[in-house]
Amino acid sequence: MTTETQGLFRSAAFRLSLFYLAVFAAFAGALIAYMAWSTRVILAAETRETIAAETRELAEEYAADGIQRLVEAVAKRSQGPANALYLISSFAGESITGNIAYLPLKTLKAEGYQRVPYRHTGDAADITREAELRVFRLTGGFVLVVGRDISERVAVERVLWRAGIFAVVLTLLLAVAGGVFVRMRILKPIDAMSDTARAIMGGDLSNRVPLSGSEDEFSRLGESLNAMLARIEALVRGMREVTDNVAHDLKTPLTRMKARAEDALRAIETGKGLDEGAQRQVLEDTIREADELISVFSALLAIARAEAGEGAGHDRIALGALAADAAELYEPAAEDAGVKLTAETADEVFVSANKALLARAVSNLIENAITHGRTGGGGKVSIRTARNGRFGELTVADNGPGIAEADRKRVLDRFVRLEQSRSRPGSGLGLSLANAVARLHNGELELNDNSPGLRITMRFPLAEAGGNDGGGKGLGG
Amino acid sequence: MKILLVEDDAEAARYIVKGLNEAGHACDHASDGDTGLEMAGVGGYDVAIIDRMLPKLGGLDIVLAMRDGGDTTPVLILSALGEVDDRVTGLRAGGDDYLAKPYAFSELLARVETLARRNSGAASGDVKLSVADLTLDRLSRKVVRDGQPILLQPREFRLLEYLMRHAGQVVTRTMLLEGVWDYHFDPQTNVIDVHISRLRGKIDKDFDVPLLHTVRGAGYVLREPE
Numbered sequence: 044m045t046t047e048t049q050g051l052f053r054s055a056a057f058r059l060s061l062f063y064l065a066v067f068a069a070f071a072g073a074l075i076a077y078m079a080w081s082t083r084v085i086l087a088a089e090t091r092e093t094i095a096a097e098t099r100e101l102a103e104e105y106a107a108d109g110i111q112r113l114v115e116a117v118a119k120r121s122q123g124p125a126n127a128l129y130l131i132s133s134f135a136g137e138s139i140t141g142n143i144a145y146l147p148l149k150t151l152k153a154e155g156y157q158r159v160p161y162r163h164t165g166d167a168a169d170i171t172r173e174a175e176l177r178v179f180r181l182t183g184g185f186v187l188v189v190g191r192d193i194s195e196r197v198a199v200e201r202v203l204w205r206a207g208i209f210a211v212v213l214t215l216l217l218a219v220a221g222g223v224f225v226r227m228r229i230l231k232p233i234d235a236m237s238d239t240a241r242a243i244m245g246g247d248l249s250n251r252v253p254l255s256g257s258e259d260e261f262s263r264l265g266e267s268l269n270a271m272l273a274r275i276e277a278l279v280r281g282m283r284e285v286t287d288n289v290a291h292d293l294k295t296p297l298t299r300m301k302a303r304a305e306d307a308l309r310a311i312e313t314g315k316g317l318d319e320g321a322q323r324q325v326l327e328d329t330i331r332e333a334d335e336l337i338s339v340f341s342a343l344l345a346i347a348r349a350e351a352g353e354g355a356g357h358d359r360i361a362l363g364a365l366a367a368d369a370a371e372l373y374e375p376a377a378e379d380a381g382v383k384l385t386a387e388t389a390d391e392v393f394v395s396a397n398k399a400l401l402a403r404a405v406s407n408l409i410e411n412a413i414t415h416g417r418t419g420g421g422g423k424v425s426i427r428t429a430r431n432g433r434f435g436e437l438t439v440a441d442n443g444p445g446i447a448e449a450d451r452k453r454v455l456d457r458f459v460r461l462e463q464s465r466s467r468p469g470s471g472l473g474l475s476l477a478n479a480v481a482r483l484h485n486g487e488l489e490l491n492d493n494s495p496g497l498r499i500t501m502r503f504p505l506a507e508a509g510g511n512d513g514g515g516k517g518l519g520g
Numbered sequence: 521m522k523i524l525l526v527e528d529d530a531e532a533a534r535y536i537v538k539g540l541n542e543a544g545h546a547c548d549h550a551s552d553g554d555t556g557l558e559m560a561g562v563g564g565y566d567v568a569i570i571d572r573m574l575p576k577l578g579g580l581d582i583v584l585a586m587r588d589g590g591d592t593t594p595v596l597i598l599s600a601l602g603e604v605d606d607r608v609t610g611l612r613a614g615g616d617d618y619l620a621k622p623y624a625f626s627e628l629l630a631r632v633e634t635l636a637r638r639n640s641g642a643a644s645g646d647v648k649l650s651v652a653d654l655t656l657d658r659l660s661r662k663v664v665r666d667g668q669p670i671l672l673q674p675r676e677f678r679l680l681e682y683l684m685r686h687a688g689q690v691v692t693r694t695m696l697l698e699g700v701w702d703y704h705f706d707p708q709t710n711v712i713d714v715h716i717s718r719l720r721g722k723i724d725k726d727f728d729v730p731l732l733h734t735v736r737g738a739g740y741v742l743r744e745p746e
Contacts, residue, residue: 371675379714
């Protein structure tokens with residue numbers, strides 16, 4: 044066996060289809076056998092009925108006028124339809140009258156209905172036919188044979204048998220063909236999926252299940268698998284990016300801290316010393332830098348957790364109240380920075396969300412809008428919540444320089460800070476955290492032109508009416 | 521004040537004990553969960569500071585055992601797990617406050633002192649709070665200083681209420697965010713400072729003696745003039 048055919052017989056679907064078709068073939072064969080058998084029984088009964096009727100008539104003739112009259116009647120009937128068979132023979136076995144030219148010898152000695160080969164008087168010597176007949180022994184050693192030719196019946200039976208065998212063979216052939224079809228056409232996609240899985244386990248995350256383009260179950264399965272693979276790939280790529288970014292964005296301040304400490308230490312060792320103010324300055328700078336590192340770490344952790352879908356106990360949150368709270372918290376700070384912060388919130392917009400994460404995301408958006416919006420007076424930041432169809436929307440808009448369309452997708456990545464904002468405070472994680480939080484809640488983050496400025500919309504599916512009530516767990520402070 | 525510290529990291533423990541001693545508190549240290557629970561059982565502590573991840577017996581298990589035994593000593597849980605849900609688990613287990621690592625010592629000290637005060641019966645149910653000539657009526661929501669009514673926004677009112685309930689204690693920015701805004705993360709910008717300076721503008725600006733003070737490197741304190 045080649046591996047191909049071995050694989051064919053090992054395929055579960057092929058074996059299953061073979062089994063079913065074998066069952067079906069057996070069923071078809073049994074059906075045809077039953078039909079053939081019952082046809083035969085019916086036809087045989089009919090023949091015997093005819094023979095019995097003729098026998099009764101001839102018996103009447105014989106009873107009326109003896110053998111002479113019987114011979115005349117038989118002679119006359121022998122001229123009739125060729126399938127009615129008669130014979131009267133003497134005790135010695137010589138034919139007296141009738142249309143049977145030949146019968147096997149032992150036939151005349153047997154009783155009852157028999158099925159025997161015979162030759163008709165009109166036939167050539169080498170032809171034999173089949174008859175069903177009955178033998179009667181009369182007084183004086185005469186023998187009367189009454190029968191019917193059953194060649195046609197036999198032919199019908201043979202046709203039926205042949206049809207039966209043909210049907211069984213054909214069914215079995217179809218079974219094999221069906222199994223091969225299932226294997227080739229239906230199971231190929233499954234093989235392709237398993238190949239893909241193996242390739243991915245081997246480390247090639249970009250591999251995808253080939254799609255046939257038809258709209259069948261396998262195609263849908265393949266699409267779902269591909270979507271899943273794309274998500275996994277994105278997560279893994281994200282992880283790699285984080286590692287790279289952590290290496291860069293965390294090592295830099297760490298190096299600075301170390302350099303500062305070493306510098307101070309050297310100053311002490313070389314005896315120059317540091318006055319109290321300078322010492323204090325070094326330590327304060329170090330603590331400030333450490334605090335920044337901690338906040339970057341905590342933001343990274345929050346993003347990673349939100350992206351992994353962890354830590355998400357969801358409550359029914361009034362989006363408007365949450366936005367109003369955040370606006371209220373930031374309003375004084377915004378005013379200090381010369382930015383006018385306004386909030387326009389809608390009631391009755393409820394989303395199912397983790398309050399802490401959502402509040403953090405909204406705070407990030409507001410902080411971003413304040414720091415990166417218009418500075419130096421005239422800055423405006425507006426927060427708005429609204430219901431939009433089946434979605435609740437929270438929009439934070441500023442009137443600053445905005446973000447060029449080409450950069451809008453990129454700024455959602457971690458640590459991305461556009462050139463013009465390098466000098467401002469921030470870790471470059473705010474938008475990616477907001478984006479991760481939106482995705483965690485089956486929502487999305489959209490960046491638009493506010494002309495001028497940037498308008499960021501977070502969109503969440505509305506919470507089902509009712510559900511668990513209460514916006515928070517009331518565990519604060 | 522007598523404090524129990526259960527912390528397995530020797531360096532961190534030494535640093536906390538030293539800091540607490542300098543602040544005038546006695547501190548006993550246990551370096552694993554079993555010893556910690558044993559020492560807590562002896563009793564006599566005003567506050568227990570318990571690390572969440574400990575050898576032998578976890579921090580949360582200690583708190584659960586203490587609470588089961590009817591011990592109501594205020595507990596501050598320390599943890600490297602800072603996320604909201606971890607916090608919730610910590611508080612459900614019977615902890616009174618939760619501080620995520622890494623923390624500033626001033627934050628730890630402020631929280632410990634607040635916890636101790638809470639247990640010694642600082643009346644959180646009082647209708648009227650007063651510090652020097654400043655009074656706050658929680659029912660009528662009126663604030664008066666030196667006989668002059670002061671008009672506050674609702675949030676400013678809550679901020680002042682929080683500060684007055686903790687009068688004489690250092691209150692950190694994080695504590696204010698948690699207690700007044702129910703925010704459990706630190707914003708990048710100095711939002712709290714601006715709120716405080718607005719509040720200060722209303723309660724201190726037109727008066728001779730300031731009540732609301734900034735504690736450098738730690739937070740704020742509202743206290744009677746000396």
